[in-house]
């Protein structure tokens with residue numbers, strides 16, 4: 505059974521883009537909370553953040569505002585919580601904000617401050633819990649921060665495909681998943697902005713279910729069933745909860761039409 509990672513402090517109203525607002529989180533949480541048990545994360549430690557970010561970067565986020573810094577530390581903490589649960593064989597979806605995949609070692613942008621998925625994967629690697637990770641980024645935007653952080657790390661493989669055609673996108677993603685070699689964990693940067701009504705204008709709700717299923721199958725075939733997923737983008741509020749639920753039901757390996765679609 506999937507778990508969800510959530511903390512009410514993700515609703516903190518810090519200064520950011522109008523699109524990346526707390527309502528995204530409450531909509532997703534309200535949709536998922538009746539289906540899955542919730543785990544409340546703690547903030548990441550500075551030590552965890554400094555595995556992938558420079559000291560200057562951390563100080564820059566601190567100077568943004570106390571609300572930004574505290575929420576960003578809690579988002580990274582949510583990612584760590586999700587990653588550690590995965591190592592115990594417990595999959596989860598972390599409903600966190602701010603998102604992280606654009607944050608590089610010493611820069612941030614695109615509503616991201618700390619690279620949540622990189623902080624989590626780096627901790628598992630450095631503490632010896634895993635030796636090889638695959639990161640799958642399904643957000644509309646390229647996870648440039650994640651790619652930069654792990655550019656010289658052979659123990660992390662980042663999958664981030666792109667096509668303007670729906671079927672071609674899904675096939676490319678499946679091909680990449682088919683090519684995955686044995687890994688210790690699969691981590692997903694789960695953005696929902698490729699949705700047909702969202703900025704990307706590409707995927708149907710049922711496609712998020714299909715992608716979730718593909719991750720489930722790949723993780724069971726090649727990563728000992730160890731996987732976790734973190735919220736990145738997704739801004740079309742009317743269907744955001746439905747799309748995340750469809751994805752989560754796929755992650756659970758529920759075949760056929762999900763309840764959400």
Ligand SMILES: [Zn+2]
Nearest residue numbers: 643644645737
């Ligand atoms: Zn995005």
